[in-house]
Amino acid sequence: MLVILAVSDLKRSVAFWRAAFGWRPRVEVPVYVELVMPGGTLGLYQREAFTRNTGEGAAGPPVAGTTSTELYVRVVEPLATAARLEAAGARCLSPLALRPWGEEAAYYADPDGNVVVVGRALPGPAPLDPDAETLDRWLQASSAWVLDHLAELAAAPASGTTTGAASPPITEEPAGDLVDLLPGLARAAEVGLRPNGAGYLAYIPGGGLPAAAIADLLADVANRYTGLAATAPALTRLEADVLRWLATEFGYGPEARGILTSGGALANFAAVVTARHTKLGAGGDWRDAIVYTSAQVHHTVVRGVRLAGIPEANVRALPVDDRLRMRVDALEAAIEADRGRRPFLVVASAGTTNTGAIDPLHALADVCAREGLWLHVDGAYGGAFVLSPEGRRRLDGIARADSIAFDPHKGMFLPYGTGCLLVREGRRLAEAHHGDAPYLQDIDGDDATPSPTAYGPELSRPFRGLRVWLPLMLHGARAFREALTEKLELTELAHQGFASLGLDIVDPPQLSVLAFRLPRARDEAVEQWDARNEALLHAINARGRVWLSSTRLDGRYVLRVCVLSFRTHRPTIDALVEDVRAAISA
Numbered sequence: 001m002l003v004i005l006a007v008s009d010l011k012r013s014v015a016f017w018r019a020a021f022g023w024r025p026r027v028e029v030p031v032y033v034e035l036v037m038p039g040g041t042l043g044l045y046q047r048e049a050f051t052r053n054t055g056e057g058a059a060g061p062p063v064a065g066t067t068s069t070e071l072y073v074r075v076v077e078p079l080a081t082a083a084r085l086e087a088a089g090a091r092c093l094s095p096l097a098l099r100p101w102g103e104e105a106a107y108y109a110d111p112d113g114n115v116v117v118v119g120r121a122l123p124g125p126a127p128l129d130p131d132a133e134t135l136d137r138w139l140q141a142s143s144a145w146v147l148d149h150l151a152e153l154a155a156a157p158a159s160g161t162t163t164g165a166a167s168p169p170i171t172e173e174p175a176g177d178l179v180d181l182l183p184g185l186a187r188a189a190e191v192g193l194r195p196n197g198a199g200y201l202a203y204i205p206g207g208g209l210p211a212a213a214i215a216d217l218l219a220d221v222a223n224r225y226t227g228l229a230a231t232a233p234a235l236t237r238l239e240a241d242v243l244r245w246l247a248t249e250f251g252y253g254p255e256a257r258g259i260l261t262s263g264g265a266l267a268n269f270a271a272v273v274t275a276r277h278t279k280l281g282a283g284g285d286w287r288d289a290i291v292y293t294s295a296q297v298h299h300t301v302v303r304g305v306r307l308a309g310i311p312e313a314n315v316r317a318l319p320v321d322d323r324l325r326m327r328v329d330a331l332e333a334a335i336e337a338d339r340g341r342r343p344f345l346v347v348a349s350a351g352t353t354n355t356g357a358i359d360p361l362h363a364l365a366d367v368c369a370r371e372g373l374w375l376h377v378d379g380a381y382g383g384a385f386v387l388s389p390e391g392r393r394r395l396d397g398i399a400r401a402d403s404i405a406f407d408p409h410k411g412m413f414l415p416y417g418t419g420c421l422l423v424r425e426g427r428r429l430a431e432a433h434h435g436d437a438p439y440l441q442d443i444d445g446d447d448a449t450p451s452p453t454a455y456g457p458e459l460s461r462p463f464r465g466l467r468v469w470l471p472l473m474l475h476g477a478r479a480f481r482e483a484l485t486e487k488l489e490l491t492e493l494a495h496q497g498f499a500s501l502g503l504d505i506v507d508p509p510q511l512s513v514l515a516f517r518l519p520r521a522r523d524e525a526v527e528q529w530d531a532r533n534e535a536l537l538h539a540i541n542a543r544g545r546v547w548l549s550s551t552r553l554d555g556r557y558v559l560r561v562c563v564l565s566f567r568t569h570r571p572t573i574d575a576l577v578e579d580v581r582a583a584i585s586a
């Protein structure tokens with residue numbers, strides 16, 4: 001938010017606010033300075049310019065003990081601000097109280113005698129359909145919040161705090177205006193990890209492209225019904241075009257279809273259902289249905305199998321080779337051993353979460369073709385690398401899969417809530433998810449544009465297409481290709497840095513995950529070795545510039561780095577290597 005304060009000596013007042021609060025100037029012109037403060041901005045006008053331009057600033061209730069013109073400052077948190085004003089040496093003229101004009105306000109004088117009225121409007125209930133003025137105020141407040149969030153993110157430590165405030169109670173009356181609520185939201189966001197920050201190299205980093213956030217706002221306000229093509233034909237067409245573009249990037253042909261899901265877990269689930277429906281039919285007994293994965297498969301695949309009505313025990317978690325990829329000979333042996341049962345699905349990983357391992361896609365496609373099995377590739381983490389030429393080379397063979405799950409909210413840097421399932425023979429997806437109802441008869445047509453609901457488990461759904469489409473429009477596809485290539489290069493840089501520190505590289509990066517640990521000392525007990533590595537992780541993270549996570553491989557503790565944020569660039573990797581070096585020698 002912008003609060004306005006007119007002052008008699010702009011320079012001195014700026015110096016005062018900067019020294020007192022550390023507020024940084026953002027806009028600086030001779031008669032106006034905007035200072036960035038938590039929860040908003042403070043606009044300082046030279047008094048004459050302010051009154052000349054706005055006519056405001058001269059009116060207000062009289063204050064005893066001063067002759068200065070009064071100025072009204074609406075702040076986010078009057079109580080906190082009042083306390084800070086006092087701490088900074090401002091003189092309280094009249095403490096925070098409900099004023100006759102219906103607002104809480106306090107009066108202060110800065111050392112120059114400028115009177116500051118710190119106030120907060122007590123809002124009446126906003127109608128559910130707010131007027132343009134209210135809405136504009138909310139948008140302005142949100143805009144300021146977004147800018148502050150991103151400015152603070154750039155300077156913030158790699159992880160947030162571990163504890164924080166609870167949410168205010170829900171009452172019959174409004175809890176406050178949006179500007180009153182946003183600081184609490186900012187504080188709540190501080191608690192926990194910061195997956196949208198440059199230094200976040202743990203698990204799978206999150207995205208959060210601002211362009212996608214804007215797309216969500218626009219999509220949600222328009223709120224068109226994009227479950228069915230007939231109710232929003234142009235918008236569902238836009239989504240279909242995005243899916244077509246993605247399918248082409250993965251090497252699929254024109255008969256491919258896809259859906260945007262909430263994430264990889266749901267995409268994997270819909271893939272299992274589609275494979276089951278295609279290979280084993282609509283009805284029946286799936287007690288003998290067998291699924292093959294590697295022991296490194298993501299747990300949501302196993303859950304997807306169970307949700308699809310197939311016993312979890314029927315998932316054969318096959319052994320991996322020395323680079324943690326599914327062993328094809330083990331798959332062939334397992335299929336042999338399952339003769340008489342109903343094997344129907346192989347789930348390959350294109351980028352495991354643990355180490356980024358890519359299963360041998362061509363060899364698995366050969367086995368599936370020979371045995372009549374469905375090949376699904378879980379590329380939730382790694383799939384997006386097909387957008388980069390080098391990544392596409394490493395994922396060679398992925399186009400032979402019957403279906404591919406990948407997460408735009410990972411490798412395309414979108415905010416959480418966007419996964420994608422692509423199916424090579426698109427009609428298989430439709431056959432598995434068909435549904436019909438008499439109350440849809442007016443709008444249920446055979447439109448050339450496919451209805452998303454005909455291809456997935458959802459009916460009503462958010463318009464996810466726009467959050468994929470708008471960033472592609474605003475940045476161009478090349479920006480994504482280059483960013484993903486950069487992530488591969490940065491991971492290689494970290495690899496070289498770690499190798500030069502004498503660390504044990506568990507597996508050279510296949511994509512952008514790098515697993516490593518301290519080498520085991522001679523005759524060292526494995527528990528002791530694990531403990532040293534765990535201590536190393538904490539020592540690295542404690543430095544606050546990067547945040548890493550760990551995993552276990554063959555039962556042993558392993559640290560891992562995953563480079564996937566669009567905000568992570570070379571300086572972060574340099575900091576990573578420096579901090580690992582420092583943590584080792586500490």
Ligand SMILES: *Cc1c(COP(=O)(O)O)cnc(C)c1O
Pocket residue numbers: 204262263264265266268298300349351352353378379380381382407419
């Ligand atoms: C993240 C991930 C998933 C699950 O995806 P969500 O988007 O979290 O639902 C599945 N498989 C792999 C390999 C993943 O990295």
